[in-house]
Amino acid sequence: MKNRIKVLRAEHNMTQAELAVAVEVSRQTINAIETGKFDPSLPLAFKISKLFDLPIETIFIDE
Template identity: 80%
Template sequence: MKNRLKVLRAERDWTQANLADAVDVSRQTINAIEKGKFDPSLPLAFKFSRLFNTPIEAIFFDEGDR
C-alpha cells in the first residue's frame, strides 16, 4: 500500500518523531509505514486522518488506484 504520509509530514515541517508522538507510535513505525514496509492498523489510519484532517483514502491508496 502506498501513502502520502511523508508529504503530509513535510508540509508541516514535522520529523518522523514528531508524527510518531502525535499518533502515539514509535518513530520506527512511522518510518516503516512511509517506506511501505508496514500497513497501519485501521485505528492508526483513523488517527492519521484526524490529525491531517484528510480522508483515509487520500492518505493511503493501492498502487493501482493512482
C-alpha cells in the same frame, strides 16, 4: 500500500518523531509505514487522517 505520509509531514514541517508522538507510535513505525514495509492498523490510519484533517482514502492508496 502506498501513502502520502512523508509528503504530508513535510507540508506540516513535522519530523517522523513528532508524528509518532502525535499518533502514539514509535518513530520506527512511522518510518516503516512511509517506506511501505508496514501497513497501519485501521485505528492508526484514523489517527493519522484526523491529525492531517484528510480522509483516509487521500492518505493511503490501495495498489
